[in-house]
Amino acid sequence: MDALDKKLISEFGGKVVRKDLLHRIKKGTNVPTFVLEFLLARYCASDEPAEIQAGLEAVLETLNDNYVRPNEANKAQSKVATKGKYRFIDKVHVNYVEKDRRHWAALENFDSRRIAIAHKYFDENDRLLQGGLWAEVTIAYNEIEDDAYAFYVEDLRPIQLSRFDFNRYCEGRSAFSRDAWIDIILRSVGLEPTVLSHRLKLHFIARLFPLVEPNFNFIELGPRGTGKSYFFSEFSPYSTLISGGQATKATLFYNNQRKKIGLVGFWDTVAFDEVGGIKVKDQDTIQIMKDFMANGRFSRGVEVIADASMAFVGNLDLSVQQIVHSEVYDLFQPLPKEFDLAVMDRFALYLPGWEMPKNSSEFLTKNYGFITDYLAEAFHHQLKHTNRYEEVSKRIRLGKSVEGRDEKGIKKTVASFLKILHPAGDVSDKEFEEYVTYAIECRRRVKEQMNKRKSDDEFAKINLSYINNQDEEIVVYCPESKTAEATQDPVRKDIHDGEGAKESSQRKPAEKKIAPEPEHKKLPEPEEQPSPDIIIKENAQEPNAQHFTIQYGATGYSYESILSPYLTGAKTIEIEDPYIRANHQVQNFIRFCEAVVKTPTIQKISLCTGYDDQTDLKELSDRLNDVKQSLIELDIQLDININEHLHDREIRIDNGWTIKIGRGLDLYQKPDSWYSVGVYDQSLKKCLETKIDIFKRDAEPGEQ
Structure with a gap:
């Protein structure tokens, strides 16, 4: 230990750890740093070499016994089933499943998505519900066969401090x-x-x-x-x-x-x-x-x-x-x-x-x-x-080139320095000036690049500065670009030139302001113009109505190629198809959804399908509810209606287009082998013969 180590241990006993121990264990494990340090603080809180070695062995043993590796999920589940319960170190997620009307826990490496969990755990730890949380979690086995789950959370301890004393932290910093x-x-x-x-x-x-x-x-x-x-x-x-x-x-x-x-x-x-x-x-x-x-x-x-x-x-x-x-x-x-x-x-x-x-x-x-x-x-x-922003605002003096967002960015950077390095205050003028200089440099780097991109002088005030204690204005530069003329004084494009590509004969000074043109002469700024892709879409003609037959064995037809030209501006799409029952038909519907959700305006999909005496309605409902859950994650609503007497096959889009496919979504031949080209790419699949009619709803097929 050096002098800084000894003083740190003296001021913050129990809150520090030897970082080389972390490096030694980290190289052989794929475990987050804060998880390893949680264990090191428990087992290696000593300076004695023998105790440290014993502690390292205890950490490794704990990881070996309690940390779940992805390829050992079945072994971990078996431990719980045979021993009744077991403690693991894993990342825990909690999801609300609408069809079950309850929350289920999921352990990332334990490989189970249906673990019962009490409300108190995710009420106390919101991050369980969004993104997950590493924890020591005790999983117990459920002996009741009638229940819909095999495992439940008996205890959960987040791997982080349960209490933090900020005043003590500031006292130690002093x-x-x-x-x-x-x-x-x-x-x-x-x-x-x-x-x-x-x-x-x-x-x-x-x-x-x-x-x-x-x-x-x-x-x-x-x-x-x-x-x-x-x-x-x-x-x-x-x-x-x-x-x-x-x-x-x-x-x-x-x-x-x-x-x-x-x-x-x-x-x-x-x-x-x-x-x-x-x-x-x-x-x-x-x-x-x-x-x-x-x-x-x-x-x-x-x-x-x-x-x-x-x-x-x-x-x-x-x-x-x-x-x-x-x-x-x-x-x-x-x-x-x-x-x-x-x-x-x-x-x-x-x-x-x-x-x-x-x-x-x-x-x-x-x-x-x-x-x-x-x-x-x-x-x-x-x-x-x-909040250190107000403290910074009262103390800092910025130059005339510093504009609104420059000022905010600079002050937030300086406030961040104060929070990390001076949590209790007490920053000298020299230190404060150093932080201001660094903050201005890092904000100038942003502004220089925007000034390079912009065809006018909106961001030309790049010489950001501050006023020091001697009332001198200090301009701050970025070291990589200080002597780079292309960055400090970029060439402007003449946007009034007929070809729009010739450079003006002289560079314009970076700080020079140009009087605005009269309103009728102004041209739109380059970044406000629509991209080429958008221009093409806006100038493109509305797609035509179509009536054609797909021949038996033809390829090149996918749901996306058939539907996408007619989805522009669509928010809701309704599909009626009585044959979304069997497994491959539900798979077809998923492919249909994948094609539809690529249109960013889509907010809702409505499915109406049918069933017969051979249909397992519970299994069908479970499958479609799984599709519904996955669409919810994309912020798209799926409404499902199962109708025994449905016979029509039709896709209706709220922008006015209707698409009728004679065979509905089931227009592909069954593959000869599940290991052949075309099994997954619809455009390579062979089709069955079917008729397709696409028309606006104010005109029926044949009237176009």
């Missing part, structure tokens, strides 16, 4: 200098500060800002392998990481079908990994995201206010020097095309990920740091219960 506290924070996240420069230390501290400041919009883009997502995936149980995939308004913000708030209501930080791979289903998601990033509230029929910060991390494929000296590229290049300037303008801080070192054992500490749970609780408490 025993350390600012620089010593930075080192303690870095060691707590597993890094050795003695091998890092002071600027790198500030970068790593900045990665923690979304965990401590509400509604803090953070972005870091840089090379691969620098640990960008670690802080959000494993450091705090109050943070959730979304790895690529589809971002929907129902998942992120509010599900109108369930009447439930999304992730932003349950987590302190919602982070997006590999941000370039995010797929946005519809523009409503982006609009709601803009509203939420701006002021922490949005409306989806109900007004919702939440504190969650949003963090975006991703990779740059070009070198920074190539980008800043380029007239074409900017440092927002990896972002999805849906992330327009309005989204970018809401980022408070752009962390220069290209300055961060690659992950390496030389940067890992062997000293003591806070138990991750303890520091995470400190950050969570400050996010929910402390």
Whole structure:
């Protein structure tokens, strides 16, 4: 132990752990950091080598006996059945199942989705209902055969602190200098500060800002392998990481079908990994995201206010020097095309990920740091219960180029520094000025890139500055772009030129304001113009009515190819088909739903189907209710009506189109083998002969 270790143990006894022990165990286990430290704090709270070794063995034994690995789910279930009950370490989810009218717990690696659980557990721990929670959970076996479940939760203990004393935390902080506290924070996240420069230390501290400041919009883009997502995936149980995939308004913000708030209501930080791979289903998601990033509230029929910060991390494929000296590229290049300037303008801080070192054992500490749970609780408490923004507003003086969102972003960054490094106050003028300088640099990085993208001077005031104690105005630059003319003074496109592509003969000064054109001469700003895809859709003619026959054995017909041209603007689609009964017919209906939900305006699907004497109505109802549950997660309502006397086959869309398929959805031949091409791709499936009529409802087939 060094002097800092001894002093930390003295001030925060029982709240610290040897981080090298974590590294030793972490390499051989795929268990979250806060779970391992929970066990290390229990078994390795000693400085004696023999006791530490015994503690490590106890941790490994506990993991071996109680941690459920995905490939051992059957073994774990067998343990419960034979022993009556067993304690596990696993991630627990709780879901409300509408058809059962009750909640069921699901253990991620135990591989059971139907575990009975008492209300008290998810009433006390909201995150069980949204995203799940790591816990020590005792699963017991249900001996009553008539019950619809085999297992139930007998006890559940979240793997996090049950009580946190913020006053004691601030009292302990007062025993350390600012620089010593930075080192303690870095060691707590597993890094050795003695091998890092002071600027790198500030970068790593900045990665923690979304965990401590509400509604803090953070972005870091840089090379691969620098640990960008670690802080959000494993450091705090109050943070959730979304790895690529589809971002929907129902998942992120509010599900109108369930009447439930999304992730932003349950987590302190919602982070997006590999941000370039995010797929946005519809523009409503982006609009709601803009509203939420701006002021922490949005409306989806109900007004919702939440504190969650949003963090975006991703990779740059070009070198920074190539980008800043380029007239074409900017440092927002990896972002999805849906992330327009309005989204970018809401980022408070752009962390220069290209300055961060690659992950390496030389940067890992062997000293003591806070138990991750303890520091995470400190950050969570400050996010929910402390406000340093007003304190910063009274003390900071910003220059004339700092505009509305610049000011807000800068102040929130400085407030985040104060919360992490000075939780009880007592920040010197020199330290405060350092935080202001860093905050302005990271906000300037955002504004420089927007100025590069914009064809006029809306974001041209990039020389952000502050007034120091000597009443001097200090302009802050980003080190990577300070000498890059392409970034500091970008070439403007002449939007009045006939071809719209020639560059103006002279560069315009970055700070120069141009008088507005008369109203009748104004052209729409580039980012406000619809994308080429949207232009095509708006200029395209309405699809024609069709009457044709699909020949026996023909291929190239899928539900999507038949339906999609006629779904523009549709909100509700009704389908009548008496033969959604057998397993393969229900599968056809699922494929139909998959084709329909790709239209972002769809809100409701109504199914009317039939049955006969051979139909198992309970089994059919269970299958269709499963489809209904999955559609609810996409914020789409499914209404089901089973009618014994139904004979028609028809699809009606609320935009006026009707589609009649002679065979209904069952228009494909049974495959010769389930291992042949065409089993899963409908466009490759062979069809049965059937007639298709597509017409507007004000005209019957043959009258078009």
